Amino acid sequence: MSTEPTDITGAAGTRSLRELAVHLAFLCCAVVSVLTTVGIVGALLIDAVGFFSNYPLGSFLTGTNWSPGITPISFGVLPLVFGTLVVTITSAAVALPIGVLTAIYLSEYASERVRSYLKPALEILAGVPTIVYGILALVYLTPFLRSTLFPNISTFNVLSASLMVGIMIVPMVASISEDAMNAVPDSLRQAGYGLGATKFEVSTGIVVPAAVSGIVSSFILALSRAIGETMIVVVASGSNARLPAVRYDQLLGLSIPYVHPADVFLEPAQPMTSAMVQLASSDIIGGSLAYDALFAIGITLFVITLAMNVVSELVVRRYREEYQ
Amino acid sequence: MTADSTATVDSTAAGDTDFGEVSRLKGVAFEYLTLGASLVGIVALAVLLGYVAADAIGVGAADPAWFPVVLLALAAPTLGFLWYAARTPDVLDVIEGLSVRVVGGLELAVALVVLFVVTDVQFLFLLYTVGVLPAAGLYLYGRATDDSRVDFPVPLAVLAVGLLAGYLLKGPIDTYPLDSLIGLWMLGVPVAASLGARWRARAGTAVGLVVGVGVLAGAAAAGYGLAAASGLGPEVGVVLALTPGAFLLSYAGEVALDEPVGRRGLLFPVAVLVGLLAGRLLVSALGLAGPEPWIDWGFLTSAPSRFAEQAGLYPAIIGSVFIISLVAMFSFVFGVGCAVYLEEYAPESGYGGMVTNVVQVNISNLAGVPSVVYGLLGLGIFVNLVGLGFGIVLVAAMTLSLLILPIVIISAQEAIRSVPDSQRQAAYGMGATRWQTVKSVVIPEALPGILTGSILALGRAIGETAPLIIIGLPTTIFAAPTGLFQKGAAMPMQIYGWAFLPEEAFREGVLAAGVVTLMVVLLSINSVAIYVRNNYQRGS
Numbered sequence: 110m111s112t113e114p115t116d117i118t119g120a121a122g123t124r125s126l127r128e129l130a131v132h133l134a135f136l137c138c139a140v141v142s143v144l145t146t147v148g149i150v151g152a153l154l155i156d157a158v159g160f161f162s163n164y165p166l167g168s169f170l171t172g173t174n175w176s177p178g179i180t181p182i183s184f185g186v187l188p189l190v191f192g193t194l195v196v197t198i199t200s201a202a203v204a205l206p207i208g209v210l211t212a213i214y215l216s217e218y219a220s221e222r223v224r225s226y227l228k229p230a231l232e233i234l235a236g237v238p239t240i241v242y243g244i245l246a247l248v249y250l251t252p253f254l255r256s257t258l259f260p261n262i263s264t265f266n267v268l269s270a271s272l273m274v275g276i277m278i279v280p281m282v283a284s285i286s287e288d289a290m291n292a293v294p295d296s297l298r299q300a301g302y303g304l305g306a307t308k309f310e311v312s313t314g315i316v317v318p319a320a321v322s323g324i325v326s327s328f329i330l331a332l333s334r335a336i337g338e339t340m341i342v343v344v345a346s347g348s349n350a351r352l353p354a355v356r357y358d359q360l361l362g363l364s365i366p367y368v369h370p371a372d373v374f375l376e377p378a379q380p381m382t383s384a385m386v387q388l389a390s391s392d393i394i395g396g397s398l399a400y401d402a403l404f405a406i407g408i409t410l411f412v413i414t415l416a417m418n419v420v421s422e423l424v425v426r427r428y429r430e431e432y433q
Numbered sequence: 434m435t436a437d438s439t440a441t442v443d444s445t446a447a448g449d450t451d452f453g454e455v456s457r458l459k460g461v462a463f464e465y466l467t468l469g470a471s472l473v474g475i476v477a478l479a480v481l482l483g484y485v486a487a488d489a490i491g492v493g494a495a496d497p498a499w500f501p502v503v504l505l506a507l508a509a510p511t512l513g514f515l516w517y518a519a520r521t522p523d524v525l526d527v528i529e530g531l532s533v534r535v536v537g538g539l540e541l542a543v544a545l546v547v548l549f550v551v552t553d554v555q556f557l558f559l560l561y562t563v564g565v566l567p568a569a570g571l572y573l574y575g576r577a578t579d580d581s582r583v584d585f586p587v588p589l590a591v592l593a594v595g596l597l598a599g600y601l602l603k604g605p606i607d608t609y610p611l612d613s614l615i616g617l618w619m620l621g622v623p624v625a626a627s628l629g630a631r632w633r634a635r636a637g638t639a640v641g642l643v644v645g646v647g648v649l650a651g652a653a654a655a656g657y658g659l660a661a662a663s664g665l666g667p668e669v670g671v672v673l674a675l676t677p678g679a680f681l682l683s684y685a686g687e688v689a690l691d692e693p694v695g696r697r698g699l700l701f702p703v704a705v706l707v708g709l710l711a712g713r714l715l716v717s718a719l720g721l722a723g724p725e726p727w728i729d730w731g732f733l734t735s736a737p738s739r740f741a742e743q744a745g746l747y748p749a750i751i752g753s754v755f756i757i758s759l760v761a762m763f764s765f766v767f768g769v770g771c772a773v774y775l776e777e778y779a780p781e782s783g784y785g786g787m788v789t790n791v792v793q794v795n796i797s798n799l800a801g802v803p804s805v806v807y808g809l810l811g812l813g814i815f816v817n818l819v820g821l822g823f824g825i826v827l828v829a830a831m832t833l834s835l836l837i838l839p840i841v842i843i844s845a846q847e848a849i850r851s852v853p854d855s856q857r858q859a860a861y862g863m864g865a866t867r868w869q870t871v872k873s874v875v876i877p878e879a880l881p882g883i884l885t886g887s888i889l890a891l892g893r894a895i896g897e898t899a900p901l902i903i904i905g906l907p908t909t910i911f912a913a914p915t916g917l918f919q920k921g922a923a924m925p926m927q928i929y930g931w932a933f934l935p936e937e938a939f940r941e942g943v944l945a946a947g948v949v950t951l952m953v954v955l956l957s958i959n960s961v962a963i964y965v966r967n968n969y970q971r972g973s
Binding site: 124127128131132134135136137138139141142143145146148149151152153155156206207210211213214215217218219227229230231233234236237238239240241243244245247248249250276279280283307308309312313330333334336337338339340343344382385386389390403404407410411414415417418419422 | 457459460463464466467468470471473474475477478481482484485586766767768769770771773774775777778779792794795796797798799801802803804805806807808809810812813814817818835838839842866867868871889892893895896897898899902903905925928929932940941944945948951952955959963
């Protein structure tokens with residue numbers, strides 16, 4: 110067939126022409142995904158470079174004051190990084206243990222029937238729009254916390270935002286960790302039972318350690334999702350970029366500086382994503398410093414989450430090699 | 434259960450009851466701890482959404498007795514029927530089939546009505562009549578006669594010429610049929626033809642003809658009847674009669690003929706209606722005051738307002754459906770195209786293979802990029818570089834498409850990968866070309882998986898807010914967008930706008946009604962996806 114000269118006049122010609130056209134059309138679709146990445150990097154870089162040529166990188170990274178709108182304007186990113194860190198760490202403290210325990214239940218204890226109800230129910234948690242989580246935190250969770258545990262909690266606060274981010278990322282931790290636990294060969298469990306171990310001992314002493322790289326990878330991905338989470342923190346944690354107040358306590362005649370947890374959790378804060386939304390919805394003009402700052406934070410966020418995704422991918426690859 | 438049995442074996446084998454008891458307690462406690470952890474998020478969300486729903490319905494105004502009365506009246510026949518159905522899987526299947534056609538049909542109807550609202554229907558009519566219809570006819574003729582020259586290049590040429598002619602004719606022609614007739618022509622004829630063909634295949638030409646003509650006549654009658662009865666336009670009536678109506682009737686007919694046991698499920702709607710009527714009668718007989726819902730017909734069909742009582746979500750609903758329909762088109766075409774390329778065409782070894790690998794890694798990385806960064810992409814490329822305009826529908830749709838593209842690609846790839854290689858080999862063995870194999874073997878086999886993934890991704894897109902804020906979609910807009918280049922609105926944006934209003938009525942009632950609307954739309958989209966997955970996907 111390949112030795113014959115190509116006939117472009119008859120049916121075979123139309124056919125090979127059509128094959129080529131289809132091939133090219135599919136190729137174009139694949140190119141879109143590459144162009145997206147190029148577009149993201151390009152769009153972020155151009156305006157971020159514009160920003161850094163007018164505002165020193167050092168002051169951006171180490172400045173402790175973020176006030177893009179009010180003079181004297183100042184673009185110190187540290188308060189935003191602090192806000193992001195607090196939300197990420199708090200939500201991780203909620204989601205990681207819950208997620209791992211859920212994964213253990215799904216992979217080791219749950220019957221097929223329970224699993225078939227529980228997994229879709231958990232998937233709903235991940236599918237709820239984040240604006241809805243934000244509203245739930247602002248309108249229902251914060252008043253609840255105020256009337257029960259923390260009478261002094263602000264209307265906008267870090268705690269309820271973080272709790273909601275935590276709930277949102279539970280399914281991510283649970284499903285990736287569960288995959289890792291399911292991939293642990295059954296022979297390992299049988300060996301454990303053969304040695305007289307109980308189900309509890311097998312779960313915590315054999316399955317979890319054997320699946321640890323997958324679990325770690327799920328942690329990293331979930332943290333990356335928490336860092337990039339926007340609407341929950343925009344709605345529930347306010348737009349107050351600040352570092353917590355440092356208090357002093359007199360101890361043995363020395364004044365010891367410390368940060369009170371209430372100043373961190375019960376007060377508003379502004380993570381990086383929230384600052385981006387605030388900048389975008391204020392009436393900034395293209396080409397101004399504040400406009401370019403939007404892209405400067407954007408590229409910071411992009412680099413952090415990209416790095417975490419790559420690390421997680423590497424961890425998973427390492428883990429795949431062990432059992433194949 | 435397993436924990437118990439292991440513990441029992443443990444204690445008898447060790448011959449040491451104390452040790453067995455202690456470890457058993459620890460094991461049981463741990464099992465319940467893990468179960469509790471699995472439930473905590475679900476329960477928390479359910480409780481919070483319960484509060485939202487209560488606020489949206491306006492529970493406060495209702496008589497305490499209203500709820501038990503209505504619940505009993507509605508639930509008794511419905512639950513009784515479901516209890517009966519639960520023991521007969523065939524009946525349950527039919528109930529599921531009916532519900533999904535209602536939900537899916539209504540979704541489609543809303544999308545089509547929005548299309549009627551936002552586009553130039555007369556222009557569409559021209560393009561369809563002189564371009565799409567002749568091309569489709571030629572294509573089908575080519576397929577039927579197996580003439581490979583007719584089934585691809587000729588229809589394509591006719592389509593191109595027809596579309597151009599439609600564009601040129603738009604100026605000179607100034608008389609058009611009524612919108613409702615256009616609806617019957619553009620939607621009714623294909624629906625009638627496909628249902629007629631279906632019935633012709635199973636019951637002969639006469640029945641097929643009757644069904645086809647019946648669908649057209651029924652849609653026209655129902656459309657004008659509904660319009661006269663409810664005050665909606667006749668075109669809305671036509672769309673409603675065709676999308677949920679015609680398919681529902683056809684499905685009911687097939688069930689009634691094919692499934693002697695399952696057809697009892699067709700009585701389910703009757704049970705629900707009886708419950709509704711009984712509830713209504715009881716409430717008015719007892720003189721009970723009902724709740725004052727924030728979410729009602731007025732909320733869904735009026736524009737936003739400064740006053741909470743008059744606030745509505747209409748422009749945002751239209752905007753969301755408009756944007757999501759565009760997103761569905763863009764992301765499905767490019768997502769499935771990319772997945773087919775990567776799975777069926779891309780080189781696997783050599784330098785090409787390395788490029789393929791890089792593209793693959795790139796796609797999984799794109800899936801992890803925060804949505805707000807996609808907003809910056811839209812702002813930087815579409816608004817600033819291309820200059821499309823700040824906060825317009827087209828930019829929103831393209832940005833959201835790029836956002837869900839990686840998810841669509843990855844799920845479509847999984848679906849394509851699960852098509853057994855033996856089927857491809859069989860197609861090649863019969864002399865099929867690669868495209869013929871892809872078109873008639875791979876894609877039909879993978880379609881349910883592709884659809885499930887794409888629909889779930891659309892569900893995600895409909896709730897996205899952050900990228901829309903970045904590209905400047907307004908939070909409140911008073912008229913629905915009517916074109917690609919107009920300022921758009923979207924449900925999550927309107928909800929975001931309401932979140933910060935100080936007024937109590939907004940923060941509790943209106944906001945809750947908005948959240949409930951969004952969640953209902955989302956859940957109905959997802960339920961269609963789950964139905965597709967459960968019913969059409971081959972067991973792996």
